[in-house]
Amino acid sequence: MFSFGTVFTFALLLIPPTEAVDSSYVAAVYEHNLILNPDPRVPLSRLEALQHLQKNLDIFEVQAARAAQQGAQIIVFPEDGLHGFNFSRTSISAYLETVPDPEQESWNPCLEPLRHNNTEVLQQLSCMARRNNLYLVANMADLQPCSVSAAPSSCPPDGRWQFNTNVVFRSDGLLVARYHKYNLYFEAAFDAPPEPEIVTFDTPFAGKFGLITCFDILFQEPTVILVEKGVRQIIFPAAWMNQLPLLDIIQFQRAFSLGANVTLLAANIRNDQLIMTGSGIYTPFSATYHHAQKGDPEEGRLLVARVPVLDPEWLGHNAASSEAAAVDESPGYCYSDTCLDSPASTAPVFVSSMMYDPFTFALLNATDGEMRVCNGTFCCYLQYRWVEETGRSELYALGAFDGTHTVNGRYAVQVCALVRCAGSDASSCGQEVDEAESKLDFMLEGKFASRHVYPSVLSSGMVLEQPERVEAAADGRVSLKHSSVMGGLVTACLYGRMYHLDTA
Ligand SMILES: *[C@@H]1O[C@H](CO)[C@@H](O)[C@H](O)[C@H]1NC(C)=O
Ligand SMILES: *[C@@H]1O[C@H](CO)[C@@H](O)[C@H](O)[C@H]1NC(C)=O
Ligand SMILES: *[C@@H]1O[C@H](CO)[C@@H](O)[C@H](O)[C@H]1NC(C)=O
Ligand SMILES: *[C@@H]1O[C@H](CO)[C@@H](O)[C@H](O)[C@H]1NC(C)=O
Ligand SMILES: *[C@@H]1O[C@H](CO)[C@@H](O)[C@H](O)[C@H]1NC(C)=O
Numbered sequence: 001m002f003s004f005g006t007v008f009t010f011a012l013l014l015i016p017p018t019e020a021v022d023s024s025y026v027a028a029v030y031e032h033n034l035i036l037n038p039d040p041r042v043p044l045s046r047l048e049a050l051q052h053l054q055k056n057l058d059i060f061e062v063q064a065a066r067a068a069q070q071g072a073q074i075i076v077f078p079e080d081g082l083h084g085f086n087f088s089r090t091s092i093s094a095y096l097e098t099v100p101d102p103e104q105e106s107w108n109p110c111l112e113p114l115r116h117n118n119t120e121v122l123q124q125l126s127c128m129a130r131r132n133n134l135y136l137v138a139n140m141a142d143l144q145p146c147s148v149s150a151a152p153s154s155c156p157p158d159g160r161w162q163f164n165t166n167v168v169f170r171s172d173g174l175l176v177a178r179y180h181k182y183n184l185y186f187e188a189a190f191d192a193p194p195e196p197e198i199v200t201f202d203t204p205f206a207g208k209f210g211l212i213t214c215f216d217i218l219f220q221e222p223t224v225i226l227v228e229k230g231v232r233q234i235i236f237p238a239a240w241m242n243q244l245p246l247l248d249i250i251q252f253q254r255a256f257s258l259g260a261n262v263t264l265l266a267a268n269i270r271n272d273q274l275i276m277t278g279s280g281i282y283t284p285f286s287a288t289y290h291h292a293q294k295g296d297p298e299e300g301r302l303l304v305a306r307v308p309v310l311d312p313e314w315l316g317h318n319a320a321s322s323e324a325a326a327v328d329e330s331p332g333y334c335y336s337d338t339c340l341d342s343p344a345s346t347a348p349v350f351v352s353s354m355m356y357d358p359f360t361f362a363l364l365n366a367t368d369g370e371m372r373v374c375n376g377t378f379c380c381y382l383q384y385r386w387v388e389e390t391g392r393s394e395l396y397a398l399g400a401f402d403g404t405h406t407v408n409g410r411y412a413v414q415v416c417a418l419v420r421c422a423g424s425d426a427s428s429c430g431q432e433v434d435e436a437e438s439k440l441d442f443m444l445e446g447k448f449a450s451r452h453v454y455p456s457v458l459s460s461g462m463v464l465e466q467p468e469r470v471e472a473a474a475d476g477r478v479s480l481k482h483s484s485v486m487g488g489l490v491t492a493c494l495y496g497r498m499y500h501l502d503t504a
Helices: 017-022 046-069 120-132 214-218 220-228 249-260
Strands: 024-031 074-076 135-145 160-169 175-180 200-203 207-211 233-237 263-267 279-283 286-290 301-308 350-354 357-363 368-375 378-386 396-405 411-420 440-447 453-459 463-465 469-472 477-482 489-497
Touching: 024 046, 024 263, 024 279, 046 074, 046 120, 046 301, 074 233, 074 263, 120 135, 120 160, 135 233, 160 233, 175 200, 207 220, 214 220, 214 233, 214 249, 220 233, 249 263, 249 279, 249 286, 249 453, 249 463, 249 489, 279 301, 286 301, 350 396, 357 368, 357 411, 368 396, 378 396, 378 411, 396 440, 411 440, 440 489, 453 477, 477 489
Parallel strands: 024 074, 074 135, 207 233, 233 263
Antiparallel strands: 024 301, 135 160, 160 175, 200 207, 263 279, 279 286, 350 357, 357 396, 368 378, 378 440, 396 411, 411 489, 440 477, 453 463, 453 489, 469 477
16 A cells, blocks of 8 residues: 555545636646765865766756646755755865846846856856746855955854855746755855845745755744745755654655645755655645655655645735734633643653653553643643454553744754654654554643644655634634544644744
């Protein structure tokens, strides 16, 4: 059934066919097995850097053409997909190009290659968009000179900014957007821009898209700012190292698209050594995604899907632009206050580390039941029932965590998670596991001190399930009900981000 590396599309578009003709578009994302510079810490000449970049550009060219043949109107390539990783501030020098600000200057690098020197990558990407007649999003390394003396200045001492940068080309090759990544993740070669940049671009086929990069997806700036401005289509190039049980990237891609009620065009790198895979085209109603499995050949993967336009302005709707959670505002699954306040509370708890955070856990100890686990005043409630034909040989636990994650990034969360424990001992709860046989019906609920709660259900073999029902109440309660599990349950999660408690 779950053949390795297959693309799963688990829901059809919930739009009337007549409307679909003119209010949908075809998007493509490419998961790229990039050709790395074997020695990224050694500075190269420009010629050597271009020879390396060309190997990845050649692959992009082939994939852009394949996407165009399948009708794609936009294609997204992953972060670091051309140059790679692990450069120092100096050793990346030969890879840098100065990307002009498209707000200041209208430039089609393919048609006017001589306007700016040292722009071979920009020229090729521009021609690639033009040749294939599609919008093209790629990630590259940008050098912006700045003045150290013009006080007050956050210009680095060497007089230049080096930015991790998304560039967007129109289908005729015009450079239409440039976004500098704000939330860097251990990237010695790059600077964060002094202020977060809120960057969008318009398309004739789907209206507005917003740009973020990789680690940005976990933070308020710029991601939630874009969503709160009414941007409903987000482009997400990433080079994301997966971490189960909660942050394999396909889990968070699915969860973010649902929780923020947006479309996410997500392109990740494929690199087995760095645990990078997981790309997709997600809408609140559908997901077309790819996640490689152990033993799969280490190769790229093009995904193409037709999806509905969500931009309200393009659709001619009233552009009221408050952030919408893709969840029903309702009293919640528990129509009284009984669930979270229920006496189903006194499960014996233990603390176990999940992704470096001390979760408070309790084991599911029966074939069905209800239970509550709290971390301080933050409580998670679970109703569950094992589906008959699957035995109870696997151990599951309900975990709650309220606090600040501090390892490899700092961010405040409230999380309710139902996890399969990796072994038969309670101390294995919270460890990585990606397979399970147990099918459970469940309702997971928490009362969050944030409106930003991202729901996901992951089943055996890295298969995402569309939560059957997610509801949010005005008092912060969010419930996730799922009673038609397709595969063994690996993780069900309500991931609450407490952006307001983040400290630098
Ligand atoms: C990057 O550097 C780290 C630590 O030096 C190393 O573990 C990792 O393998 C390197 N990755 C690449 C792609 O070179
Ligand atoms: C590009 O470089 C050449 C040779 O160094 C120089 O003559 C020319 O003025 C430069 N062009 C621009 C636009 O900077
Ligand atoms: C999500 O967006 C759709 C329109 O794209 C809207 O109809 C729906 O009400 C939104 N969901 C919520 C919970 O606001
Ligand atoms: C299971 O745990 C609940 C508390 O969550 C407790 O009330 C119940 O007695 C336990 N059942 C068994 C069979 O241990
Ligand atoms: C959550 O649990 C951890 C581990 O037991 C504990 O250190 C922390 O203080 C708890 N948080 C709250 C808010 O009580």
